[in-house]
Amino acid sequence: QVQLVESGGGLVQAGGSLRLSCAASGRTFSSYTMAWFRQAPGKEREFVAAITWSGKTTYYTNSVKGRCTISRDNAKNTVSLQMNSLKPEDTALYCCARAGTAYGLGQRTFHEYDYWGQGTQVTVSS
Numbered sequence: 817q818v819q820l821v822e823s824g825g826g827l828v829q830a831g832g833s834l835r836l837s838c839a840a841s842g843r844t845f846s847s848y849t850m851a852w853f854r855q856a857p858g859k860e861r862e863f864v865a866a867i868t869w870s871g872k873t874t875y876y877t878n879s880v881k882g883r884c885t886i887s888r889d890n891a892k893n894t895v896s897l898q899m900n901s902l903k904p905e906d907t908a909l910y911c912c913a914r915a916g917t918a919y920g921l922g923q924r925t926f927h928e929y930d931y932w933g934q935g936t937q938v939t940v941s942s
Contacts, residue, residue, distance in 0.1 A: 820913070820932065821933055822910065822934065822936040825910060825936030825937045827940075828940055830903055830940055834899045834938060836910055838912030839894050840894070842893070845890060846890035848919075850867055850886075851866035851912065851924070851929060852895075853910070853911050853912075854906075854911070855911070863926070866915075869918070869920075883900050883902075884897060884898060902938075903940060913926070913931060
């Protein structure tokens with residue numbers, strides 16, 4: 817069983833930064849793409865960023881490109897999301913997720929992920 821635990825959310829003013837972290841249990845962490853999704857009240861869950869098992873390839877939704885960086889440490893079973901120049905529209909519950917297929921590429925939709933954390937709240941004030 818895989819468990820994902822997020823941390824690092826909080827309240828920040830527009831233009832500020834936050835670093836989200838996700839700690840994963842399980843010995844096969846390094847075989848799977850990891851991603852961050854977010855969901856704001858009244859809105860659908862949205863893909864934010866993903867990083868392949870090797871860490872060599874990353875994907876971002878257009879709205880966060882240039883402002884966010886996803887990274888992973890396979891030795892520590894962690895994945896992080898550095899968020900800069902935050903905007904009020906970034907306000908959401910941010911969840912990390914593990915892909916359902918090992919060694920996959922281009923996994924950006926929620927149905928491709930089978931393990932999810934509880935999420936960490938990010939609130940950006942204007």
